[in-house]
């Protein structure tokens with residue numbers, strides 16, 4: 358791990374109208390680190406992910422990527438934004454494009470790569486998420502698990518410095534959860550920097566270096582997965598864990 | 605039937621004018637409709653405001669008024685002409701009027717098509733670094749166009765039928781513009797205020813309808 362963290366959030370605040378969704382967030386993620394964000398629904402986990410690649414603006418505070426502050430808006434932002442890959446709960450593949458086109462669109466249009474080069478790399482990535490045989494199908498022809506793996510390949514194709522996952526398995530049928538988690542565990546093992554919002558404790562225990570517990574827009578507790586799941590310190594974390602463990 | 609064949613060249617001539625008018629207006633309204641749609645979904649509030657105001661005003665104005673405004677307002681009052689030939693002038697003003705009017709309906713269709721695209725796809729496009737223009741060109745419009753081919757067909761059919769209004773207005777314009785010009789030259793009737801007066805009268809009737817349907821659409825969208 359390097360000395361300067363890859364992602365740094367300093368005193369980040371965000372409101373939706375009256376609602377204070379992010380309260381003085383301090384967070385830093387080292388290069389190669391896998392951070393799992395966990396917490397009750399509505400605690401601000403998605404908003405946190407979205408502010409990191411500026412899909413949401415922030416009220417104040419700073420967000421730094423690789424030592425540079427992200428510009429708030431404008432042309433520079435679009436390109437910098439691709440340094441932060443995003444995998445969404447609902448996959449969000451482009452439905453009028455084939456699997457391979459979904460993966461090559463960004464490299465061709467944003468990174469200005471040639472089609473042949475982009476397609477070669479696209480096929481490698483699809484191979485890596487084990488879906489190369491579906492390259493010419495359209496998203497609607499794939500299962501949820503397959504779509505999510507394509508979405509991961511699409512994010513990887515931009516060579517992001519960090520990948521954000523916002524509940525990547527919550528919209529999946531139970532039998533498809535593992536195939537997506539397997540891909541994520543592989544990425545983690547290969548040293549990808551990842552911030553993962555998930556309630557999958559198996560994944561957190563196997564792949565995460567750190568668990569961040571959020572409640573009501575605040576980071577309430579940070580610990581290693583082992584410490585957090587076996588011996589949470591704060592009452593709100595204990596309450597939350599007892600709820601998700603009871604079913 | 606005999607009359608039809610006796611005047612066959614006239615019929616053909618009229619028909620070819622209709623075809624030309626339809627094709628050029630279809631092209632014009634499609635292009636202007638695209639621009640209006642881009643403005644209406646743009647992140648810049650001023651752009652959205654201008655386009656929305658344009659669409660709400662023009663689509664609630666009767667086509668005859670739009671055409672007369674183009675013909676008389678632009679040419680007679682402001683002295684704006686394309687050619688020396690009055691007939692050609694009328695033709696081009698008809699193209700402009702029909703395009704300006706039909707573009708509103710093209711834009712409404714396209715926008716409803718864009719509304720069918722899940723917001724998540726737009727965010728995914730932003731997150732891989734596409735700019736607003738690329739998002740529009742690569743993600744939004746291709747999908748919106750596919751979704752609204754049917755409604756765009758209806759718009760085209762309406763446009764084709766509306767060319768008859770343009771022809772009628774055109775004949776009227778040639779005569780009326782001569783008279784109007786006289787009146788105008790003599791200072792009897794101020795042209796622009798007269799038109800604005802008419803337009804406002806119609807807007808009073810049609811704008812509430814437009815607002816009602818916008819409101820209804822929003823209500824239905826929430827209920828869905």
Ligand SMILES: Nc1ncnc2c1ncn2[C@@H]1O[C@H](COP(=O)(O)OP(=O)(O)O)[C@@H](O)[C@H]1O
Pocket residue numbers: 373376378396397398399400401402403404405
């Ligand atoms: N675009 C928005 N406008 C208004 N409120 C929002 C918006 N997005 C999220 N919120 C609110 O912000 C809070 C945090 O939401 P979110 O970050 O999605 O939480 P989580 O992902 O932890 O469930 C919630 O109360 C939610 O209702």
Ligand SMILES: [Mg+2]
Pocket residue numbers: 402403404523524
């Ligand atoms: Mg969420």
